Structures are given as structure tokens and as C-alpha cells.
Amino acid sequence: MNLSLRSPSAGTIVAFKAIVFALCLLPAVNLALGWQANALGANPIETITRASGEWTLRLLLITLAVTPLRRFSGLHWLLRLRRMLGLFAFAYALGHFAIYLWLDQFFDWNAIALDILDRPFITVGFAAFVLLIPLAATSNSFAIRRLGGRRWQSLHRSVYAIAIFAVVHFWWLVKADIGRPLLYASILAVLLGLRGWWRELERRRQLSVPPPAKHLEKKVIRLVPRQ
Amino acid sequence: MLIHKPADVPPSEITPRSLFERRRNFLARSGTGLVAGAALWHGLPGAARASTRLQTVPSALSTTEPLSERDAVTGYNNFYEFGTDKADPARNAHKMEVRPWTVRVEGLVGKPRRFDIDELLRLAPLEERIYRLRCVEGWSMVVPWVGFPLAALLKEVEPLGSAKYVEFVTHYDPKIMIRDVLDWPYTEGLRLDEALHPLTLLAVGVYGEALPKQNGAPLRLVVPWKYGFKSAKSIVTIRLTEKEPATAWNKFAPQEYGFYSNVNPEVRHPRWSQATERRIGELRKRPTQMFNGYAEQVASLYQGMDLKKFY
Ligand code: HEM
Numbered sequence: 001m002n003l004s005l006r007s008p009s010a011g012t013i014v015a016f017k018a019i020v021f022a023l024c025l026l027p028a029v030n031l032a033l034g035w036q037a038n039a040l041g042a043n044p045i046e047t048i049t050r051a052s053g054e055w056t057l058r059l060l061l062i063t064l065a066v067t068p069l070r071r072f073s074g075l076h077w078l079l080r081l082r083r084m085l086g087l088f089a090f091a092y093a094l095g096h097f098a099i100y101l102w103l104d105q106f107f108d109w110n111a112i113a114l115d116i117l118d119r120p121f122i123t124v125g126f127a128a129f130v131l132l133i134p135l136a137a138t139s140n141s142f143a144i145r146r147l148g149g150r151r152w153q154s155l156h157r158s159v160y161a162i163a164i165f166a167v168v169h170f171w172w173l174v175k176a177d178i179g180r181p182l183l184y185a186s187i188l189a190v191l192l193g194l195r196g197w198w199r200e201l202e203r204r205r206q207l208s209v210p211p212p213a214k215h216l217e218k219k220v221i222r223l224v225p226r227q
Numbered sequence: 228m229l230i231h232k233p234a235d236v237p238p239s240e241i242t243p244r245s246l247f248e249r250r251r252n253f254l255a256r257s258g259t260g261l262v263a264g265a266a267l268w269h270g271l272p273g274a275a276r277a278s279t280r281l282q283t284v285p286s287a288l289s290t291t292e293p294l295s296e297r298d299a300v301t302g303y304n305n306f307y308e309f310g311t312d313k314a315d316p317a318r319n320a321h322k323m324e325v326r327p328w329t330v331r332v333e334g335l336v337g338k339p340r341r342f343d344i345d346e347l348l349r350l351a352p353l354e355e356r357i358y359r360l361r362c363v364e365g366w367s368m369v370v371p372w373v374g375f376p377l378a379a380l381l382k383e384v385e386p387l388g389s390a391k392y393v394e395f396v397t398h399y400d401p402k403i404m405i406r407d408v409l410d411w412p413y414t415e416g417l418r419l420d421e422a423l424h425p426l427t428l429l430a431v432g433v434y435g436e437a438l439p440k441q442n443g444a445p446l447r448l449v450v451p452w453k454y455g456f457k458s459a460k461s462i463v464t465i466r467l468t469e470k471e472p473a474t475a476w477n478k479f480a481p482q483e484y485g486f487y488s489n490v491n492p493e494v495r496h497p498r499w500s501q502a503t504e505r506r507i508g509e510l511r512k513r514p515t516q517m518f519n520g521y522a523e524q525v526a527s528l529y530q531g532m533d534l535k536k537f538y
Contacts (some may be wrong), residue, residue: 041314042296042303042507043366106511111500119498173498175364176408176479177311 006075013077020081024088027055028095045103052096053125057166057184059089064163064191071198083139086159090136093129121172128165131158160195163188281353281373281432288426289357290520295368297434299507304441305362306460308397308404308413316441322403323461325445334394334467337385344445348431350383351375355435356428356449361490361519363454365499368507372449373432378423386419386467393422394472395448396464409475415459416472416486417450418528426451426524429462452521454488485538489529490519494538 004012031048034040040047063085070078105112115122135156137143144152167188171181306316328344342350353373361367381393399412421427428449431438438444443460450457456476466472476484483497492502492515503512518525529537 042299043313043505045505045510046366103510111503115500118495119500121498175311175498176307179311 008077013080017081017084020084024059024085027051028092045099049096049099049104052092052099053170056089056092056096057170059085059092060159060163060166061184061187061191063089064159064188068191068194087136087139090132093132097129121169124165124172125169128162128169131162131165135159135162160192163191279437280435281437283353283355283373283432283435286354286356288524289355289371290359290369292357292359292369294357294371295507300368300370300433301439301442303507305364305455306441306443307408308399308411309441310405311408317439319403320440320444323398323400323440323444325440325461328445328463330446330463330465332380332384332465332467335387335390335469336467337387339384342380347380347429347446351379353431356430358426358428358449358451359519360449360451360455360458361504361515363456363484363488363496363499363501365501365504365512366507367504367515367519371434372428372430373435374428374430374449376425377427377429377448378425380429380465381423381467384467389469390467391419392468392471393417393419394464394466394468395459395462396466397459398461398463409479411475412463413459413475414473415448415457416474417457418471419467420528421450421525424525424528426521452490452518452525454484454490456484457488487529487534487537489525489534489538490515491517491534491538493517494535 031051035044063082066078066082070076101107101112116126138147138152138155167181167185170184171178174181302317303313304316306320309316309319329341330347331341333339353375355371355373357369357371359367360370393416395415397413430447430449431445433442438447446462447460448458448462471486474486477486495501501515504515505512
């Protein structure tokens, strides 16, 4: 079992992907059924606005948790779930924004523009959403090849800013009870903190590496992937 | 939800909620006459409903707009002492004991005294007042309150000439209520002339029955031309003062919640546009009315005041 988890067969990975795909769909299906059954409380539009926003944030954080999980567990294939998780985060963001445009504002473009310009929590939410678009558009092998790994990677680093904007969006929209935004902010702080810490470790490691022995020079092939 | 209304039922076949409720009220009123105090004793939900109806007289101040669903009125509440989610109060408020209950009326009055809740129920004829309720968060309802004018109570204690404001202090019990978020107990306030206005109601019931606890049992304020948070729930002290009293939300975020907090589509809130509102049960938003549609009755209270400054 342990062995197969560490290096699962292609079929097992496909099965994992299918399970994660279904799990990611679940909240949306749940909301759709609830809407249909009129079971989303007295203010169903508020319910779906909030639920879609919260799932966007959760999926963003789960996506950001893939790398740490992989490092701690040694399950390197987890990386192969990351693109799907990120795309689901975008899909929920799209849904969240669409609900806002349609059901909340009924395409009242004046009110929408005023909201984006004038209400800080909407401004940062909108920034997070807009910044997600290029990431979603380049989440395919073709784009990675065209951009080249390094450029692709530096583009996708903006996900850290997006996650921060998302948490700020939540923080600013609550009236008084900052309990949940605080929870998500703490999780994000851990996820970002780990990366900072790893960077620091890597820097120290590189500084302390002894110069390679003369007879091995130009013969060592770097196997550790660049972070 | 409106968009799911089956298209094959012609509108004429659907009894408007308000009509339906009024028929029920009528049936109840024309039944055995119940003593209001006895009916309020337990505030029984569900099965006992039929026997807990309050005797009320209709009011000319009621709106004829269709009532919000009872489930929305009693299940979608802001009562932060019992949790900040709209469904929390209905889940948690049962822990609050509402008998015995006394209300102290004190401060700048000739005859300060304590009133037992059952005494208050007999103070004045109970009226059904169907009011619009506009929450600062941008949603609204139409609620059939049962109560009597606050003025009737204030008359009993004879306010002194020096009294300019009325402060409301609400019940707080840290054993059953949350401890953080706001500075408890929740307090609210009105200018004396606002408090004496005939629209200002002390409510003891809703939908013809005793107030459910999540709606602020056994006694709450209802000020229909102000944002909902001004209408303090589960009141224990009413104090007449010379200075403007501190109010809970104003203390928490003064730039967001003013002392007056009159419904005003022209004064925006940093978080919510106040130009429109969603009537609970409806899909599209509607324009918000000045003073929540009560301008004719109350605008004169604010003559000459800059309502952008005194928001
Ligand atoms: C990546 C982008 C975004 C994320 C992660 C996000 C996340 C969230 C979260 C977590 C909530 C609160 C959920 C709750 O209260 O339980 C929320 C609410 C909300 N968001 Fe977003 N959001 C995003 C983008 C946007 C955009 C672009 C808009 C509109 C232009 C928007 C408008 C709103 C509104 C109106 C609410 C509800 C506020 C309320 O009910 O008081 N969001 N969002």
C-alpha cells in the first residue's frame, strides 16, 4: 500500500483525479440542488454569493497547500492534482462573480462600476478575480511550453498576491465578527510562511555548500529541481 | 422563490400571503377571546400556535404590502448575542428565559419604576402594525408586529423637561450569549421626540403571536424609518437622559453607523450601497425609499438638519 501510494500507477492517479474532481464539484451541485428545492434559507442569493466566495477561497488555499503537502509527505504525484484544483478555484470565482453581476446587481453596470471603485472590499475582490484570469488561461501544457518554465512560474507567483487579496476581501466585508477571515488568514500565513522559510533554508544551504572537489568539477549534474 | 412559481397556476389562484394571514387573524380574533397575558406566558411555538394568538386591533399606520414569510421573519435574524449568522438566533435563543421579566424605566422621569412584562402587556391595547423593515445590510421585509406605542409607556413615567434622549439597554447574559464581537450589553437610543412619535412601537408579538425569542422576546423596540439595528431587542432598561446616549454599533464603527441611522438612499454606507434593497423573497432589488417610505410622517422631525452629517 505504502509503495503504491508513493509511486501509484497511471490508473491510480486517474482515479484520484476523478475523485478530487467529483469532490470539487460537490459544493456547486449542493447549491444548485438547494436552489432548486428552495432550501437555501430566506435569502438564497446571499447564500450562494457567500458559499461560492468561500469555496473560491478554500480552493485557492488548498491549491497553495499542494506543494507543502508534497514536500512533507514525499508524495510527489500530488503535484499532478494542482492544476485541476487551481482551475476549480477559478471556476468558483467565475461563478461567484457571475452571481454578483447577475443575481445581485442584475447587470446594473452603473452600480457595479461604483461598487468596484468605491467599496474597498469589492475592489480587492475584483483585483483578485482579474489576476486569476491569466493564471487560468495559462494552466495548460501548451501555455507552459510557449512561455517556458521560468516565465510561466514567475507569472504564477501572482497567486500569492491573489490569495492575500482574497483574504482581505473577506476581512473587509464582515461587519464585526472576524472569526472566519482570521482563520483563513492564519492558514494563508502558514502556507506563505513555509515558502519564505524554505527559501531561507535554500539560501543558507547554497551559501554553505563547500566548493566542489577539483576532480568532480563539470562532472556533477544537478538533480535537485530549482525551486 | 419567485422564479420557481409554477407557470400553470394563474396569479388569481394564489392567495396573497397577507390576505391569507389576515383571514387567519380574523378567524383567530373571532374565536374565543384570549387574555393576552396568558397567551404570552410561554411563547409556545409550533403546535400550540392556534391557542397563543394575541388579541389585537388593526392600525391605520399599517402598510398593505404583502407580508414576508413567517419563516423568514423568525428564521433570518440579526441578534448577535446569539451568533452572527442569520440562522444562529433561531437556533440559540431558546436558552433565554423571558419569564419573569421586568423593565426598569428610569432617569429623567417624574415617576421612575419597574414594570413587570405582564403589566406592560395590559398597558395599552395591542395593535397589529404592519411595517416595512429595512436592514442596513441592504435587505428588507414586511413584518406584522404586535405592540403598543412607546409613547404610552413614557407617559406613565412622566418625562422631565430636561429629558432629551431615551436610552435602551438590552438583556445580556454571558452564560448563554457570546462574549466578543460587540461591547455588551447592546444599547440603543432615540431622541425623545423620535421616541414619542406614534410610529415608534414597543413590540410584544409578531404574526399575531408572542414574539419568538430570536425576534427579541418578550419586548423590543420597532422604529420603522430607521435601519433595523436601531430596534433593540429584549429590552430590560429604558432610561431618559439629557445627553445623547452611546449606542452599540456607533461605538464599534462610528464612521459606519451614526446615532440617527435613518433609512436614507442618498447616504452610502462604506460596505453597502443604500440606494437599493432586496425584499426578502424577491429576486430583483428595488429602490430604497427615504425614511423607508415613512417620510410623510417623520421628515418634519429632521427639519433643517443636514442628514449627510447626522447619518
Ligand atoms: C478570487 C476572487 C474572490 C474570492 C476568493 C472571494 C471570496 C469571497 C468570500 C470568502 C466571501 C465571504 C463569504 C462568507 O461571508 O461566507 C465573499 C463574499 C462576497 N464577495 Fe467575493 N470573492 C472574490 C471575488 C469577488 C468579486 C470579483 C466580487 C464582485 C465584484 C465579489 C463580491 C462579493 C460579494 C458581494 C460578497 C458578499 C458580501 C456579503 O454577503 O455581505 N467577490 N467573497
